[in-house]
Amino acid sequence: xxxxxxxxxxxxxxxxxxxxxxxxxxxxxxxxxxxxxxxxxxxxxxxxxxxxxxxxxxxxxxxxxxxxxxxxxxxxxxxxxxxxxxxxxxxxxxxxxxxxxxxxxxxxxxxxxxxxxxxxxxxxxxxxxxxxxxxxxxxxxxxxxxxxxxxxxxxxxxxxxxxxxxxxxxxxxxxxxxxxxxxxxxxxxxxxxxxxxxxxxxxxxxxxxxxxxxxxxxxxxxxxxxxxxxxxxxxxxxxxxxxxxxxxxxxxx
Amino acid sequence: xxxxxxxxxxxxxxxxxxxxxxxxxxxxxxxxxxxxxxxxxxxxxxxxxxxxxxxxxxxxxxxxxxxxxxxxxxxxxxxxxxxxxxxxxxxxxxxxxxxxxxxxxxxxxxxxxxxxxxxxxxxxxxxxxxxxxxxxxxxxxxxxxxxxxxxxxxxxxxxxxxxxxxxxxxxxxxxxxxxxxxxxxxxxxxxxxxxxxxxxxxxxxxxxxxxxxxxxxxxxxxxxxxxxxxxxxx
Numbered sequence: 054x055x056x057x058x059x060x061x062x063x064x065x066x067x068x069x070x071x072x073x074x075x076x077x078x079x080x081x082x083x084x085x086x087x088x089x090x091x092x093x094x095x096x097x098x099x100x101x102x103x104x105x106x107x108x109x110x111x112x113x114x115x116x117x118x119x120x121x122x123x124x125x126x127x128x129x130x131x132x133x134x135x136x137x138x139x140x141x142x143x144x145x146x147x148x149x150x151x152x153x154x155x156x157x158x159x160x161x162x163x164x165x166x167x168x169x170x171x172x173x174x175x176x177x178x179x180x181x182x183x184x185x186x187x188x189x190x191x192x193x194x195x196x197x198x199x200x201x202x203x204x205x206x207x208x209x210x211x212x213x214x215x216x217x218x219x220x221x222x223x224x225x226x227x228x229x230x231x232x233x234x235x236x237x238x239x240x241x242x243x244x245x246x247x248x249x250x251x252x253x254x255x256x257x258x259x260x261x262x263x264x265x266x267x268x269x270x271x272x273x274x275x276x277x278x279x280x281x282x283x284x285x286x287x288x289x290x291x292x293x294x295x296x297x298x299x300x301x302x303x304x305x306x
Numbered sequence: 307x308x309x310x311x312x313x314x315x316x317x318x319x320x321x322x323x324x325x326x327x328x329x330x331x332x333x334x335x336x337x338x339x340x341x342x343x344x345x346x347x348x349x350x351x352x353x354x355x356x357x358x359x360x361x362x363x364x365x366x367x368x369x370x371x372x373x374x375x376x377x378x379x380x381x382x383x384x385x386x387x388x389x390x391x392x393x394x395x396x397x398x399x400x401x402x403x404x405x406x407x408x409x410x411x412x413x414x415x416x417x418x419x420x421x422x423x424x425x426x427x428x429x430x431x432x433x434x435x436x437x438x439x440x441x442x443x444x445x446x447x448x449x450x451x452x453x454x455x456x457x458x459x460x461x462x463x464x465x466x467x468x469x470x471x472x473x474x475x476x477x478x479x480x481x482x483x484x485x486x487x488x489x490x491x492x493x494x495x496x497x498x499x500x501x502x503x504x505x506x507x508x509x510x511x512x513x514x515x516x517x518x519x520x521x522x523x524x525x526x527x528x529x530x531x532x533x534x535x536x537x538x539x540x
Contacts (some may be wrong), residue, residue, distance in 0.1 A: 106398070109421050125444065127444070127445075127447075132464065135448055135451050137444050137447050137451075138444070148433075148437040148440060149437055149441060151430065151434050151437050152434050152438060152441075153434055153438055156449075158441075158444075158445055159444060159448070160446075168337070174475040177352060178430075181426055181430065182426065184423075185423060185426035187431060188426050188429050188430050189391075189423070189429060190374065191392045191421075192391050192429055192432070192436065193392060193435050195388070195433055195436045195440060196388040196389060196391040196436060197392060198440055199388050199436055199439060199440050199443070200388075200389060200392070202440060202443045202444060202447060203377050203378070205401065205402060205447055206377050206378075206443055206446055206450055207367045207377050207399065209374060209377050209447060209450040209494075210377075210450045210453050210494030220402035227338060252449075252450075252451030255421050298323055
């Protein structure tokens with residue numbers, strides 16, 4: 054059985070060096086290294102709900118997302134599904150592939166149609182021997198993910214739901230807009246997804262979104278997703294307490 | 307320059323060929339810290355990688371409510387300083403602080419990067435260690451988001467239980483001692499509540515408290531408690 058869904062469909066989609074250089078993780082690599090990777094890498098595609106990395110199986114390949122969203126999911130002791138991280142285009146999925154043995158306790162599932170560049174563990178190690186800059190690029194990406202996960206653990210263990218939700222919305226706010234204006238999320242999230250990410254119930258998450266709207270941090274548009282105002286969200290996160298942030302808001306605001 | 311044998315004792319480096327360890331040993335120096343010493347201070351990006359030989363180090367941040375929270379505890383064999391790999395290191399809201407007397411091998415950022423370029427196996431070994439820590443943090447994230455204090459505490463005790471040479475049903479010490487305060491900061495609960503939960507777990511026969519000699523825990527009973535199975539007193 055083929056390892057890649059794309060190959061199952063009879064497509065052996067090669068990856069060009071140009072496509073690799075568009076991936077943030079690999080963008081600093083030399084043309085020679087990109088050329089070497091392109092000889093081994095393949096494109097992989099996943100349908101919504103399909104598993105990129107199944108539970109209980111050590112990852113066999115590294116994936117770098119080029120399109121779509123994928124979620125890192127764990128199931129709590131009480132049986133609730135929790136989204137521990139969301140991978141976006143350019144993100145690397147499956148750094149555990151570098152480890153000799155890993156009891157994979159979480160799985161990665163496509164939230165939409167996902168396209169990715171796939172490199173098998175064996176090929177990674179072969180390329181890394183002659184092109185160590187590839188290993189350095191992966192090391193940097195693991196370090197970046199460590200920083201992000203450390204901050205998430207910090208927030209999860211210390212902040213109340215409005216602060217956790219504000220931090221999530223800030224993370225997903227389209228960064229191209231000015232701080233004071235309303236901007237869309239760079240990738241849409243359902244209330245259910247938001248709830249699973251921040252570790253709250255879906256109804257409570259919707260209630261808090263309404264409160265954030267009253268505070269001028271969010272605008273809900275039926276059927277067209279959220280708009281968020283980064284400056285207000287930052288104020289809530291900075292104060293660490295939604296009630297304090299509300300007290301500090303001028304009446305004219 | 308340190309004795310390369312010291313590096314051979316670091317578990318994550320066992321597969322690194324001798325030439326790589328010798329190059330690293332030429333750039334490394336032995337360092338010591340006392341409890342409370344800031345090893346990698348707040349905000350400032352790290353300028354060295356540390357291979358921990360003895361003692362515990364906490365990665366600690368201050369919550370928005372002003373409480374100290376331990377995000378991670380580094381144990382001997384682990385590697386600190388992953389952020390040196392980032393071209394632009396964001397200001398960090400947490401720092402690494404010695405919890406006990408700590409002994410480590412330190413390698414400056416530029417020296418480490420140069421040796422790593424010459425010996426990719428070394429970089430691969432360190433990256434594996436960081437990936438292992440990422441996996442541990444991800445599991446901790448799940449616990450922090452989902453479970454009640456007794457379960458979070460149980461998971462912490464399982465993580466620190468010393469299993470060597472003991473059966474699952476035996477009561478075993480923690481491989482590294484943790485104060486009630488440290489446990490509370492790791493699981494995100496208050497110190498009094500943590501002590502109270504420890505008392506309840508003792509009544510359930512999950513652990514035994516020994517004054518001044520730390521805890522004994524029964525991993526099998528802790529596992530049953532985490533799974534929500536009925537507990538019978540011991």
